[in-house]
Amino acid sequence: xxxxxxxxxxxxxxxxxxxxxxxxxxxxxxxxxxxxxxxxxxxxxxxxxxxxxxxxxxxxxxxxxxxxxxxxxxxxxxxxxxxxxxxxxxxxxxxxxxxxxxxxxxxxxxxxxxxxxxxxxxxxxxxxxxxxxxxxxxxxxxxxxxxxxxxxxxxxxxxxxxxxxxxx
Numbered sequence: 001x002x003x004x005x006x007x008x009x010x011x012x013x014x015x016x017x018x019x020x021x022x023x024x025x026x027x028x029x030x031x032x033x034x035x036x037x038x039x040x041x042x043x044x045x046x047x048x049x050x051x052x053x054x055x056x057x058x059x060x061x062x063x064x065x066x067x068x069x070x071x072x073x074x075x076x077x078x079x080x081x082x083x084x085x086x087x088x089x090x091x092x093x094x095x096x097x098x099x100x101x102x103x104x105x106x107x108x109x110x111x112x113x114x115x116x117x118x119x120x121x122x123x124x125x126x127x128x129x130x131x132x133x134x135x136x137x138x139x140x141x142x143x144x145x146x147x148x149x150x151x152x153x154x155x156x157x158x159x160x161x162x163x164x165x166x167x168x
Contacts, residue, residue, distance in 0.1 A: 002108060008101060022057060024079050024087045029056055037086060052080035 021030045038053055040046040060068040060076035068076045078084070106113045 005101075022079070024084065025091050027087075029079065029083075033083065033087060037083065046086060048082045048086060052082040056080050056083050 021028050023029065024033055027033060034053060034056060037046060037048050041048055041053070056079055057077050058080055060078050062068045070076055079087075
């Protein structure tokens with residue numbers, strides 16, 4: 001029987017550190033991505049330009065060359081393209097590794113995997129039924145409110161039309 005690889009086990013362990021800076025793919029740029037990408041450059045695994053690592057946050061410019069602002073008035077910024085591209089590649093590889101691991105376990109331990117799916121399906125049925133019932137109630141309340149509002153508007157329109165009719 002195969003054991004779970006350490007890199008998968010480490011993904012499932014809680015980690016108390018919670019960075020608060022700019023995030024790329026929900027991971028802190030300053031404390032995670034920059035040190036990691038610098039390390040990969042050091043090892044020769046990547047060739048991210050020094051200017052991208054030295055200035056990872058860049059201003060966004062309009063087509064006319066002026067600094068771009070959001071609708072709320074904030075200056076817009078983006079992550080340097082070589083860093084963003086590296087993170088995208090890592091993300092795609094991460095997803096592929098998760099899929100490959102899942103497929104391998106589902107193939108190697110078919111009965112155990114099927115049993116997990118069956119138990120999860122059974123455990124999820126009452127939650128799905130409860131949510132469906134609550135959703136049905138919420139939709140019925142919305143329909144009733146819309147009908148009440150439509151009737152109120154119809155009465156208001158009817159009264160207004162009666163007032164416009166002149167007596168002969």
